[in-house]
Amino acid sequence: MIKVSNKRSTGGSLFHYAHFLCDCLFPEIINNIFKYNEVIREKNIRQTIGNFSKIYKDVMIIKHREILPKKFNELKIGTLTYKNKEQYCTKMHFNKFRNFIFSRYKINHLEYKSDYPEVILIKRSDRVNLINDKYLSKLNTNPTTGKERREIDNIDNVEAYLTNKYGNAFKALFFENISFENQVLYFNNAKLIICAHGAVMSNMFFCKENTKIIEVTCKMHWNFFNKISSILNLNHIKCTTNEYNAVINCINENEI
Secondary structure, eight states: OEEEEEOOSSOOOTTSHHHIIIIIIHHHHHTTGGGSSEEEEEOSTTTOOGGGHHHHHHHHOSEEEEEOHHHHHHOOSOEEEEOOGGGGOSHHHHHHHHHHHHHHTTOOTTSOOTTSOSEEEEEOOSOOOOOOOHHHHHHOSOOOOGGGTOOOTTHHHHHHHHHHHHGGGEEEEEOTTSOHHHHHHHHHHOSEEEEESSGGGGGGGGOOTTOEEEEEOTTOOOHHHHHHHHHTTOEEEEESOOOHHHHHHHHHHTOO
8 A cells, every 4th residue: 555646747637637647647657556556645636536546446456545635644654756747758668658558458559450440530528527526526626628628610520521531441539438448449549630639639648650640739738748749759740720621731731
C-alpha cells in the first residue's frame, strides 16, 4: 500500500481524460505504481481521478481509494510524489508506458487489425459526468468539458464527405462511451485521425509511427500533444480554423 501525491506544475484536473492519462496514468506506470497492491489518494479536487478510477483499477490491476484529507494525513505509510510528466518526455519512458498498456490488453501494436477503420473522425457526444462522488461534486466549480467550447463546424457534412471518400475504411466515432481498451485500439489501428482539439488526442500515445492526426485547433493549444507527436514520430497536422472548407482542404492535402 502507498499514498500517492500528484504535484504537477500545470493546471488541469486529473478527473479530465487528458490529464488523467498524461498527468496520472503515464507517470504512475513509469514509477511502477502497479507493483503495489493498493494506492491511496487524498480526496480533493486537485488529486481525485473521479470516475476514471474504474479505468485506473482495470489498467493497473490494483486497489484504489480516495480518502478525506484528515485521514490521508494520519495514515502512516509511505508517500510517493512523482515528477511532472514533462520530466519523462523521452522515447524510453514513452515506450515503457505504451508497452505496459499494449501488454495489459494483449495488443500487437505493430500490426493493423482489419476490423478497425483506417480513417476516423472523432465527434463530441453529450457531456459526460466526470465525478459521481457527492463530496467532490460540491467542490467542483467547473463541470464543463470541451463539448461546450470546441467542435468542427458542419461536422456531419465532414462525416458525409469522408464516408464518400473512404467508404468502409472510414468511421465516425463518439469516444465518450468507448472503453479504454477500444480507444487504444482505434488509435493504434488508424492511419488518419481527424478531431477537434481535446482530451481524446492524448490517445496519440498509442498510434503507430507516421500516423496522420489532423487537429482542428479551435484556437486551443496544449504543448504536451506536440511532445507526444514529436517523440513518437507522428504526422501531427494543425488546422487553425474549424470552418468546413478549411477542414476538407486539410483532409485532401493529407489523404492516405
